[in-house]
Amino acid sequence: MTRHRKKEQPYTSKLRGVAALLESTATTDNLSAKVAELVPLDKVQKASSQPRQYFDPVKQQKLEASISQHGILEPLLVRPVDLGRYEIVAGERRYLAAKGLGLSEVPVVIKELSDIEAIQIALIENLQRVDLSPLEETEGILQLLSVATNLDREQVILLLYRMQNESKGKVTQNVLGKDLATKIIQIFDDLGRLSWDSFVSSRLPLLKLPKDVLSVLQQGKIEYTKAKTISRLKDDALRKQLLEEAIASSWSLSKIREQINKIQPKFQQEKILGHLDSTYRQLKKSRKMFLTNPKKRKKLDSLLTQIDKLLEAEI
Structure with missing residues (x-):
């Protein structure tokens, strides 16, 4: 029997998800069997603690099409907040689809939940139902x-x-x-x-991670191990180019490492040559200061001697 490392295992959390909260042994797909009530859509609000920040637009369009044809088959789980309003605990995709379709009300199951219970449920439901x-x-x-x-x-x-x-x-x-x-x-x-x-x-x-890498990672366009590897490229333009190519061509992690190893030596050479030219120009501008300052003149002489030795060793 194949053994999985802990981080590779699916979530089997001891924390309560929606089904456990509603004392059901079934999955959340059976929430509709629970008593639901219709509430005005404008009385429902998104939770600031929602773990999922990115929603695939293609999947949202498909969900809207399904709801348009069949209605919302599974009610949203919400908790009451002040002034007769309700905060979403589970079901934000259905809420967004309902807004997109211009629905005036949605079916909900209302439960009194603490902040920590709400966050636990939202996190566990997302982890179990759709990979974050x-x-x-x-x-x-x-x-x-x-x-x-x-x-x-x-x-x-x-x-x-x-x-x-x-x-x-x-x-x-x-x-x-x-x-x-x-x-x-x-x-x-x-x-x-x-x-x-x-x-x-x-x-x-x-x-x-750099913002460009974080953005594609959040959208699920690239695995985090690949994102971390690409982020090692400090040059913004090179990193952006490699990131786009890796996503477009679905490069493996080893392929990404191979490309970085090819890029870095050339980049380092260009960086050193640029630094050399810049330093030479600065030296020419500041040579009078080195000639008149004994300490700086001595230090410069020492550095030039090291460069001479380096050149002789290369030859």
């Missing part, structure tokens, strides 16, 4: 941790990095943060896929 992009998954988990620990996003990230450094013995353990660390570890165990340390080492670096 790694970036969306990362942001969703950070939202969940933020609510669970009562820390803001940046504080959560700092805490995770501190936990990593503590586990490696780079810093002493923070007794005051022990309870928070225990809570974070438990949440990752409950999610049932990535361990907390794997999340720190493989997912948090995604937040530091």
Whole structure:
């Protein structure tokens, strides 16, 4: 029997999804069997904590066509907020499709949920039903941790990095943060896929990727391992070109690495030649300063001697 690493396994979260929340042993496709009610569409609002930020326009068009023909077969899960309004917990794609079709009302199941319950359900439902992009998954988990620990996003990230450094013995353990660390570890165990340390080492670096790489990653156009590799190219124009070619030709990770290895030596050569020309021009402009300043003159003489030796070695 094939064994899968934890990060490759599908989500089998201990946290409650929609079906578990509604005390059903079935999947969320049977939500329509629950008592639903129609509410005005303008009384429903999107949740700021929705993990999924990108919706494939082609899939949205197909969903609109289906709803236009058959109606909304599965009600949205919402929770009441102030002034008789409802916030979406699960079903944003159906909500957007309903808006696109100009519907005046939508079927919903209303449940009283806390902030953390709402985020948990939204995250788990997206992970189980349609794959989130790694970036969306990362942001969703950070939202969940933020609510669970009562820390803001940046504080959560700092805490995770501190936990990593503590586990490696780079810093002493923070007794005051022990309870928070225990809570974070438990949440990752409950999610049932990535361990907390794997999340720190493989997912948090995604937040530091260049904007052009982040954009295609969020849209699911490229795998995160390929995105991380391409991001190593610091030249914006070269990175953009490689990114477009990798997506258009569906390059493998090894192909991307091969192309980067071809590009970098040439780029480095051009960079060094440009630096050499620029430095030479600056030296010509500033030669009087080197001649009149004893310390700078001595330093320049030493550097020129090193260059002479380098040239002689090349010959």
